[in-house]
Amino acid sequence: MRRAIIILFVLFVLPINANAQVSSSKNLVDTNDVLLNFTLPPLDLLFENAKKGPSWDLYTLKIEELNRKLLTEKRSWYQFVDFFGTYQYGVVGMNSYTNLGANYPLIYQNSGGEQIWYNAGASIRFPLDKLVDKRNRVKAQKLTVKQTEKELEVWYEDRKMQIVELYVKSEEMLANLKSAIEQYSLSQAQYEMAEKDYIMGSINISALGIAKGQQVMAIQQIGKIKSELKVAILKLEIISCTKLLDK
Secondary structure (H helix, E strand, C coil), X not given: CHHHHHHHXXXXXXXXXXXXXHHHHHHXXXXXXXXXXXXXXXXXXXXXXXXXXXXXXXXXXXXXXXXXXHHHHHCHXXXXXXXXXXXXXXXXXXXXXXXXXXXXCCEEEEEEEEEEEXXXXXXXXXXXXXXXXXXXXXXXXXXXXXXXXXXXXXXXXXXXXXXXXXXHHHHHHHHHHHHHHHHHHHHHHHHHHHHHHHHHCCCCHHXXXXXXXXXXXXXXXXXXXHHHHHHHHHHHHHHHCCCCCCC
């Protein structure tokens, strides 16, 4: 009677359990998972896209501002020259009369005319402190521009190093994920064999528990690797200004 129950269990119950395990495995290793089908773009693309970020824009705007200040400093000699001019326009009139005597009436005369006055010129001032120090101020402004350009280069090199580190880590996590999936498939097969052996009485409950523990550890390892991989990819997205994950 006991042998018949075991045979029925193997024929009916075990296939159902096996199908459930296979379904669980498919859910764990979903072929539509973006992480399983993920591929990293070329590094050069990530380096170039990093220039689209706000930090790069901030440095370029600062350099542009400094270059404009340099141009203003080069043209500062304009302040040493002053131009001036005056212009006047008007009508000049004069009234007069002539007295020829008591027996004659007074003779009044009225005369006038338009007149224009204008004056133009220039003056040059020589503030010695500014004239002597002009070349030094221009040179100092050039050095400020160059320093900011070097700061941009240093920032860019540092950003590329960060991209490389996350890129290599993502590649490592992708390789680890594939290995973990293979390990899970192996632990799944081992557990199914151990389950059959336990039903047939070839092994005890402790051996079955060990096989189950290996399966659980494989599942946990896949979840851990996926989490670390997703964090690395999202960080890479941010610092490279490149969309990597579709969802």
